[in-house]
Amino acid sequence: MPANLPPEYFKVEQKYLQARTLEEKILATQELIRIAPKHKGTEKLLRVLKRRLAKLRRELEGREKRRGGGPSFAVKKEGCAQVALVGLPNSGKSTLLRKLTNARPEVAEYPFTTRLPVPGMMNYEDVQVQLVEIPSLVEGSSLGRGLGAQPLSAARNADVIALVVDASSDILSQVKTLVRELEESGVRLNRSPPRVTIERRGEGGIVIRGKELAEGGEEGIKELLREHGIHNALVVVEERVSLRTLEEILEGSVVYRPCFVLLTKTDLSPAVGEPPEGLKVIDAGKPPEELKREIFESLGLIRIYTKRPNEGPSENPLVLPRGSTPLDVARAIHKELERGMRSARVWGSTRFPGQWVPRDYPLQDGDVVELHS
Ligand SMILES: Nc1nc2c(ncn2[C@@H]2O[C@H](COP(=O)(O)OP(=O)(O)OP(=O)(O)O)[C@@H](O)[C@H]2O)c(=O)[nH]1
Ligand SMILES: [Mg+2]
Known part of the structure; x- marks a missing residue:
């Protein structure tokens, strides 16, 4: 054509x-x-x-x-999650980091005070969350403007993105700029990754399951794989995808991250506008303990305490994605354990303490779980 x-x-x-x-x-x-x-x-x-x-x-x-001198931009992960504080210059990232962690980055009224990522540990009850101030983004960061594209790659490396937005200037336009720059550098916010897997193999040609869901069908996929020098692979497509998405998966060029807004400077004046609908917003002006709880709740994680029969619950929780089940708990402890797992008893979210539940029971933050084979 x-x-x-x-x-x-x-x-x-x-x-x-x-x-x-x-x-x-x-x-x-x-x-x-x-x-x-x-x-x-x-x-x-x-x-x-x-x-x-x-x-x-x-x-x-x-x-x-x-x-x-790249390595200084990479921040080693610690704690149960790494949260990137991403914002425009002067949005209040360092101030927030000082409020919530032991880190002491310089705070100043001129832009670009922070020039390298600064990590800090946020202690919340019995878990530790790593917050990392990312040097400021500007419109065009993905093109190398401002401090360049390196801040974006530091943000991309984090597990969760917190957009730090100054409530005393146009909220919507700040959010738009940040989201655009992140998208441009391959960070998709609050969207689930496409349900497609491409598994390279040594032989057997290209086998495709669910080809009718892919744009271009079987021929489209085969051509794309050939263009990437792949001649043997198992491709499983479980939802409608475009060829461009398939290509992103092949190249690993896109990551999917949960995201929320931390609204700063709410003490200065009434907030200027509103963030887009559907985006969770936390007022960063709250007292630290309340703020920490809201941040933890926005990470999409739950704390699970395991126990053995006739013993007390573990002191340190396992921290797992929301929606995890006893089977996921078993897997997190040991692969072997997962295989023999039949059911579990749960204290916390169940109607009765110690209630028997199936292994795919959706656990809640704070549950105590006893695994049974
Ligand atoms: N009134 C008020 N001022 C704030 C608040 N947060 C930050 N500021 C002020 O805003 C200015 C910038 O704060 P920083 O925390 O350095 O901002 P930043 O985002 O780290 O800035 P850069 O690292 O330079 O990009 C400083 O003068 C802070 O005192 C706030 O919640 N309320
Ligand atoms: Mg700073």
């Missing part, structure tokens, strides 16, 4: 060809993607353009890493 590209497409393509810097190439490629018509005949072109964009971005990040 002919692509029928509009004349301006070729103008921008010219711009791309003449671009001298990586940033210019990225901008031109983004523009090409935007103006290329979206239909069957341009699918392949769009894929090629998006792949080029991803490659240019990786180059940009790689270059910055080499320049800036």
Whole structure:
């Protein structure tokens, strides 16, 4: 099918060809993607353009890493989750980190005070959550503006994203900028990862389950895999996906993270506007203990205390994703345990203390669990 590209497409393509810097190439490629018509005949072109964009971005990040002595941007994970504090300059990230952890980053009224990620431990009851102040983002961070794209890769590395938003200036536009920059660098917020697995194999060709759910069907998937040099793989597709999504999975270029807003400077004036609907918002002006509880509750984690028959519950909880079951508890303790697991007794969320539950029972924060084979 002919692509029928509009004349301006070729103008921008010219711009791309003449671009001298990586940033210019990225901008031109983004523009090409935007103006290329979206239909069957341009699918392949769009894929090629998006792949080029991803490659240019990786180059940009790689270059910055080499320049800036990269390792200092990577923060080793500690505690039950790493939460990135992401915000525009002066949004109050350091102030918040000082309020909630033992870290002592400099607070100042000029922008870009914090230039490297700063970790701190937030103690909440019997768990520890790692908060990391990410150096400020600005519009265009994903293109290397402001402090460059490295803050974005530090944010990408975290388990959860907290958008630190200054309530005394336009809330919606701050959220939009942050979300856009994160999306541009391959961080999807509050969305579940596509239910697709691609497992490379040594032989057997390309086997596909659920091919009718993939855009382009069997041929589309096979062509995509071939383009990536993959000739043997098991592909399982469990929901409708585009070829672009399949490509992201192949390249591991996108991560999916839960996200919420921490609203700062609520003491200054009435809040300016509102964040988009559906995004959880926490007033960071609350007393520390209350704030810590709300943050923990926003991480999508639950604390589970295990016990053996006739003994007391463990002192330190296992911290698992919300919705975890006794089977997940068994798995978290030991693979072996998982196999023999039949049922469990639960104290806490059940109607009766010590009630027998099936192994797929959805546990709640604070439950005590006794596993039985
Ligand atoms: N009134 C008020 N001022 C705040 C609050 N939080 C931060 N500030 C002030 O805002 C300015 C910036 O605060 P920081 O905590 O340094 O902000 P940041 O996001 O870490 O800034 P950079 O690291 O420079 O990007 C400082 O002058 C703080 O005193 C708040 O909740 N209320
Ligand atoms: Mg700071």
